[in-house]
Every structure is written in structure tokens, then in C-alpha cells.
Amino acid sequence: MRLVEINFDGIVGPSHNYAGLSLGNLASSRNAGQVSHPRAAALQGLEKMRANLQLGLAQGLFVPQPRPARRWLGELGTTPESADAGLRANAMSASSMWAANAATVSPAPDTADGRTHLTVANLRTMPHRSHEWPATLAQLRLAFGDEHHFAVHGPVPPAFGDEGAANHMRSASRHDQAGIEIFVYGLTGGPFPARQHVEAFRAIARLHRLNPERTLFVQQSEEAIAAGAFHNDVVAVANERVLFAHSQAFAGKDRFLSDLAARFPELEYVEVAASEVSLEDAIRSYLFNAQLVTPPDGRTTLIVPEEVREAPAVWNWLQRHLAGNGAIRRVEVVDVRQSMANGGGPACLRLRVVADPLTVDPRFLVDEGKLDRLAALIAAEWPSDIAPNELGEPKLIAQLERARQALLDLLELQELSE
Numbered sequence: 001m002r003l004v005e006i007n008f009d010g011i012v013g014p015s016h017n018y019a020g021l022s023l024g025n026l027a028s029s030r031n032a033g034q035v036s037h038p039r040a041a042a043l044q045g046l047e048k049m050r051a052n053l054q055l056g057l058a059q060g061l062f063v064p065q066p067r068p069a070r071r072w073l074g075e076l077g078t079t080p081e082s083a084d085a086g087l088r089a090n091a092m093s094a095s096s097m098w099a100a101n102a103a104t105v106s107p108a109p110d111t112a113d114g115r116t117h118l119t120v121a122n123l124r125t126m127p128h129r130s131h132e133w134p135a136t137l138a139q140l141r142l143a144f145g146d147e148h149h150f151a152v153h154g155p156v157p158p159a160f161g162d163e164g165a166a167n168h169m170r171s172a173s174r175h176d177q178a179g180i181e182i183f184v185y186g187l188t189g190g191p192f193p194a195r196q197h198v199e200a201f202r203a204i205a206r207l208h209r210l211n212p213e214r215t216l217f218v219q220q221s222e223e224a225i226a227a228g229a230f231h232n233d234v235v236a237v238a239n240e241r242v243l244f245a246h247s248q249a250f251a252g253k254d255r256f257l258s259d260l261a262a263r264f265p266e267l268e269y270v271e272v273a274a275s276e277v278s279l280e281d282a283i284r285s286y287l288f289n290a291q292l293v294t295p296p297d298g299r300t301t302l303i304v305p306e307e308v309r310e311a312p313a314v315w316n317w318l319q320r321h322l323a324g325n326g327a328i329r330r331v332e333v334v335d336v337r338q339s340m341a342n343g344g345g346p347a348c349l350r351l352r353v354v355a356d357p358l359t360v361d362p363r364f365l366v367d368e369g370k371l372d373r374l375a376a377l378i379a380a381e382w383p384s385d386i387a388p389n390e391l392g393e394p395k396l397i398a399q400l401e402r403a404r405q406a407l408l409d410l411l412e413l414q415e416l417s418e
């Protein structure tokens with residue numbers, strides 16, 4: 001068994017558009033009504049995967065969901081043709097690209113039965129995301145179908161909102177060692193919804209058979225949610241020994257940090273003080289919505305979006321940190337602007353799973369050759385742009401459904417056809 005971190009990125013679906021559906025996600029609201037570029041968006045996502053491969057990291061993918069979500073509209077007694085514009089937009093979002101919200105993952109070294117556990121997120125707070133979980137679950141059951149190594153759970157009941165790995169962190173000396181799992185929940189977000197309910201995470205910790213002594217629950221600060229950090233991964237990210245966070249990320253921060261350090265003395269906590277980078281700058285640039293990874297050369301690397309380079313206070317902070325030989329040893333910049341405009345940075349686009357790649361269905365793993373084939377298909381089939389008022393056009397709908405089917409054919413994932 002060779003347990004490594006595998007990042008599964010959601011391929012950006014052909015219906016990617018800016019309908020402004022996520023209250024509390026400032027980028028989504030700011031860009032509502034803009035013309036989107038699905039083809040460019042998906043190609044940007046593939047280039048990010050390629051950059052990960054070139055760093056020597058294992059890389060996987062998830063496929064976009066059927067859009068329009070005919071099944072969901074049917075449950076609401078309507079169809080893509082007859083639904084009003086609001087419902088239709090909720091059935092057309094490509095939001096499953098943000099795979100950090102697909103599931104919460106507890107790697108095998110942390111669980112009592114020695115299997116990697118995944119619980120699909122119910123995403124019940126936002127209507128456009130609340131219907132993602134059945135199609136996500138179908139993919140998880142395929143990708144991680146080896147029951148000897150994985151346990152895939154259905155969603156926790158919708159009484160308790162759950163947004164998956166975006167609010168979950170793990171501290172461990174190495175990925176393949178037992179770690180401390182950290183569950184970040186929201187209580188209030190001022191004017192904005194707190195999407196992650198503590199009861200959902202308590203249930204997941206039980207279902208995943210975690211050791212309560214090595215499990216922490218911490219509240220996300222109200223000020224962070226109110227400033228636009230609708231998920232914890234907009235203000236904090238952890239990898240192995242390093243926890244990188246904004247000083248205003250957590251409520252009861254001192255207690256949390258001392259509880260964590262008591263359980264995990266090797267912790268290297270890297271804090272960005274509000275006096276150096278404001279919460280507003282952190283959220284606009286997505287400094288923390290970065291992939292913090294350990295490539296084979298062992299140098300802790302932060303993969304940030306272009307927007308970080310464009311925010312002087314943020315970029316200068318990183319340069320000072322690098323010059324001072326801090327815990328982060330290398331910074332890589334990726335262009336995911338189309339996703340960023342809907343509030344999804346490099347970390348939102350991936351689900352981290354610690355596993356032996358040999359135990360994963362190979363159709364969900366990528367190499368450079370597969371990325372080339374995917375890029376050619378996307379260039380041929382994905383729409384180049386979509387204006388929000390085009391979402392109901394039969395010609396566009398036919399193109400979206402054709403494009404997805406072509407992708408499933410290329411990946412030999414016909415089981416996921418609807």
C-alpha cells in the first residue's frame with residue numbers, strides 16, 4: 001500500500017454561467033449577469049491539473065453532472081422548457097466543479113476500520129447545490145467502489161447542512177500517518193448564511209469511526225462568514241504539519257490552537273495577521289483557497305490563483321514569508337479566473353483523498369495524455385460563452401447534453417449517463 005494525497009478536480013461543466021445564485025459568496029453576487037466562458041473555464045481547470053502532475057502529484061477528476069437537472073425539475077413538477085427563469089438557473093449551474101464540496105474524507109490511518117471513509121455532502125443550504133449529491137454519490141461509489149479500502153456514505157439528513165471537505169482540515173506528520181481531524185462549523189454569519197452545521201460534522205465523525213480524542217470541532221468566526229468566507233477553506237488551509245490561516249478565521253482561536261498543539265505537538269501554525277492582510281483582501285484574492293501540498297521533493301508548496309499576485313499586500317506577505325524561510329517553501333500561480341468569478345479558487349476545485357492510486361477506479365485518474373484528449377474534446381464541444389438570458393434556449397440545452405455524453409464516452413463512464 002502506498003498512501004498518497006490524490007487531488008480529484010471537478011471538470012468545469014459546459015453550462016458554467018454567472019447567475020449570482022450564492023448569497024454570501026461575494027464573487028458570485030458581483031459577477032451576476034456576466035457572460036461566462038465555459039470552454040475557457042474547463043481548459044483553465046485542465047491546466048491546473050497538468051501543473052499538479054508536473055509537480056509530481058497524483059491527480060484525479062470528477063465529471064460534470066447532467067445539466068439541466070431534469071430529474072430535480074421533475075420532482076418540482078416542471079421541465080427545463082417550462083420552468084421560470086429562477087428555477088431554471090438553479091437547474092443549470094455547473095457548481096459541482098467545486099469538488100471540495102463533494103464529500104468529507106477521512107483517510108484510512110484515522111478510522112477504526114482502517115478504510116478511507118467518504119460522506120457525500122448534502123449541500124442543502126443553496127437550492128442550486130442541494131440537488132448535486134445523488135450524482136456525486138454515484139461517482140464516489142464508482143471511483144471508490146473497492147469496499148476493502150473505502151466506505152462511501154450517503155448524505156447526513158438535510159436537517160443539518162453539510163458542505164463537505166471545504167470545512168474540514170487534517171493535521172498529520174505525513175499523509176499516511178494517523179492525523180487529527182478538524183471540523184469547522186458555522187453558527188452565524190451575520191447577514192449571510194452559516195452553511196455548515198455542527199451536528200452534521202458530529203454525525204460524520206461518528207460514521208467515519210474517528211477517535212474522539214483525535215477529533216476537534218471549531219467554530220468559524222462570524223466576522224469571517226460576514227466578510228464573505230462562506231466556507232472555511234476561504235480563510236484557512238492545512239497540509240501535514242502546516243496550518244495556514246488568517247488571524248480572524250476561527251472563533252475561540254487561542255483555545256482551538258492550544259487543543260490542537262496538545263494533540264499534535266509538531267504543528268507549524270502560520271498565521272496571517274489582519275494588520276498585514278485584511279480579511280477583505282484575503283477573501284478577494286483567495287490567498288487561503290490555495291492548494292497546500294507536499295510534492296515528492298518535500299518542499300511545502302502553495303498553489304494560489306493569479307488574483308493573489310495582483311493584490312500587493314497579499315503578494316508581499318508571501319514574498320516576505322518565502323524570504324524568511326517560513327513553512328511554505330514554494331508558491332505556484334495558476335489561472336482559474338472563470339471559476340474564481342463564481343467564488344471558486346484552486347482549493348474549491350479539488351477533493352483531496354489520501355489513498356493508494358491502485359485502489360481507485362483508473363477511469364477517475366489522469367495523466368498528461370488523458371488531459372490532452374480531454375482538452376481536445378472540450379475545445380470541440382463546450383460552448384465558448386453563455387449569457388444568463390440564453391439558459392433556456394433549446395439549442396444550448398441540446399449542446400450541453402451532447403457535450404457531457406461525449407465526455408462520458410471518452411472516459412468510458414457510460415454508467416453515469418442519464
Ligand code: SUG
Binds near residue numbers: 021095101344
Ligand atoms: O457554493 N459558487 C460556489 C463556490 C464554492 C466554492 N467552494 C469552496 N469554497 N470550497 C458556492 O458558493 C456560484 C454559482 C452561481 O452563482 O451561479 C456558486 O455556487
